[in-house]
Amino acid sequence: MARNRVKIGSLTRQIQERFDSKLAIGESKYKAKKDGTAKNKIYSWQTYKSYMKQANEFTRYCKEKHQCRTLDECRTYVDEWLKNGINRGLSPYTQKLNACSLAKLYGCSSRDFGVKTDVRHRANIIRSRGEKVRDKHFSEEKNKELVEFCKSTGLRREELKCLTGDKLIHEDGAYKILVNSGSKGGRPRKAPVIGNVELVVNLMRNAGNNKVFEKVKSGADIHSYRSYYATSLYKSLARPIGSIPYDKVNKGTGRAYQSEVYVCRADLKGVKYDKIAMLEVSKALGHNRISVIAEHYLRA
Incomplete structure (x- = not known):
């Protein structure tokens, strides 16, 4: 009698099945973090594809x-x-992506691996810096409305693709965009409209219940526009660092310090930001940690 064998499937199939079981598209990552179930889930298609x-x-x-x-x-x-990746000279960010994808694959933390990836420094980030090949195929002048809209709202690419005109709201004397479709992690937010407010309002109202942008061109450097938005919003909210009180005392040194001041390290050593303003910018962009804003968005 032939022995019964379990069909394993190709390694690619095994990976797909394992990652498919972790998909949580549309679910709230914010809520999952609160109840401790976020670690073993994947909340966006882009993350899924990268992993x-x-x-x-x-x-x-x-x-x-x-x-x-x-x-x-x-x-x-x-x-x-x-x-092997470190020896091949992969960037610290690619090294980290490798480690995170395998940690997700095996349901563990990247800290459980015996190899530690190189430290990531802001100075080494190449995304949205310098001219890229795709930039040659995208004219900011011909797409001025899209560029101005992005710099005034800070929306992500997927959020722009899903955005309809009825998401414009007026609250506390200011216009905001209700972002509840295409958002990372499925967490809704209200993004303040700044900069060219008139253009944003007109485009939203003209769209009505339809999409504001039928197509968001791949050549558009959305991350760069989000960075511009973040910096502009931060500057409009931030207090002068010198005016923020020294309200805490370090138990070790006995010195007073400003608990509401974020002090950068590494290649940004010496740069200081207002934590309260950073938190508002972080919420507007759809992030939770102010460190992400300092490392990836704010331009000193």
């Missing part, structure tokens, strides 16, 4: 070099793969 790509490169390596057939067999070579 799939990195995990497939890893298992391909394991199959070719170590003849692995299952994800459990591949697990032994995680550290080897991460070390």
Whole structure:
């Protein structure tokens, strides 16, 4: 009698099935963090695609070099793969993406791996810095309305694609955009409209219940516009650092310090920001941590 065998499937299929089981598209990451269930879930398609790509490169390596057939067999070579990436000169951000994708694949933390990725520094970030190939195919002059809209609202690409004109609200004497579709992690927010308010209001009202932008061109540097928005909003809200009180005392040194001042480190050492203003900017952009704003958006 033939022995019953369980069909395993290709490594790619195994990865897909494992990541599919973690998909939580449309669910609130904010709520999941509060109840402690966020760690093992994936909340956006972009994250899903990035993790799939990195995990497939890893298992391909394991199959070719170590003849692995299952994800459990591949697990032994995680550290080897991460070390290989460091030796190949991958950027700290790509190293971190590799580690995070495999941590999600195996349901653990990247800190559980034996190889530590290089420290990420703001100075080494290349996204939205300098001219890219795609920039040559996108004219900011011809797409002036889109550019101005982005700089005035700070919306992400997916949020722009889903945005309809009826999401414009007037609250506390100011216009805001209700972002509840296409948002990262499924968390709704109200983004204050700044800058070219008239243009934003006109585009939203003219769209009515329809989409404001039928197409958001891939060449548009949305992250750069979000950075511009973040910096502008921060400057409109921030207090002079010298006016913020020294309200706390360090128990170790006995020195008073400003608990509401964010002090940057590494390559931004010496730069200080108003934490209260940073928090408002963070909420407007759809983030939770002010450190993200300091490292990726604010321009000193």
